[in-house]
């Protein structure tokens with residue numbers, strides 16, 4: 556996938572890579588380098604071989620029977636494909652976002668549903684803990700996510716809020732020293748199989764009165780086995 560192989564469609568000179576065009580915006584003086592280093596190339600080969608051997612032959616059956624590909628997930632755990640971007644200190648592979656994308660591309664080539672499962676687990680279900688979690692929360696959740704002992708899920712969308720996440724109605728209030736979450740989420744990938752759910756909720760008690768469409772939200776990691784939760788981080792956003 557070298558950068559020179561990616562061509563744009565704006566009629567530029569033959570052989571000229573699209574990123575060399577002068578009209579492309581430059582951010583911080585450089586564009587992303589899409590050349591794959593040796594580690595990422597080895598990952599690409601390994602995942603492609605695994606996907607062709609183990610994922611593709613089972614894809615039609617899982618689609619037809621609407622079943623979760625448990626045996627495929629077990630093999631992915633063994634290969635370390637469920638902790639791609641989690642730092643090595645927490646038991647993950649510590650790979651880059653580009654390497655993660657290459658792995659998801661190869662998995663999705665064989666079965667898009669397994670690609671979504673792996674993507675949600677490795678990115679949106681893991682990243683909030685990695686970026687915003689306390690050290691104790693990282694130590695609590697990341698090793699189990701990296702080993703795939705718990706599958707991660709990400710719960711943002713609702714019946715009337717998709718792209719416009721601010722329209723979400725799920726709320727979280729503190730009651731008697733606990734956070735009580737009320738609401739209904741939809742389209743939760745890995746929903747029935749997950750062991751950790753990252754749930755987004757409005758926190759009305761922190762909303763600023765009088766400011767139109769200003770809201771406060773929190774995200775919590777829900778432990779499905781022990782039915783406990785920890786607030787990952789509070790965040791205040793504004794749509795004004």
Ligand SMILES: Cc1cc2nc3c(=O)[nH]c(=O)nc-3n(C[C@H](O)[C@H](O)[C@H](O)COP(=O)(O)OP(=O)(O)OC[C@H]3O[C@@H](n4cnc5c(N)ncnc54)[C@H](O)[C@@H]3O)c2cc1C
Pocket residue numbers: 671675708709710711712713716717718719741742743744745
């Ligand atoms: C395979 C799959 C897996 C999913 N997994 C999850 C999951 O794990 N967790 C989760 O929370 N959600 C999940 N979702 C839901 C997904 O995140 C939402 O479908 C997505 O946010 C879009 O919301 P929507 O379907 O309500 O569409 P809408 O938000 O109603 O958008 C409809 C169309 O309008 C366009 N549009 C929206 N707003 C604007 C705007 N301001 N300007 C111009 N165009 C706009 C959109 O691009 C789109 O084409 C999943 C969806 C799919 C398909």
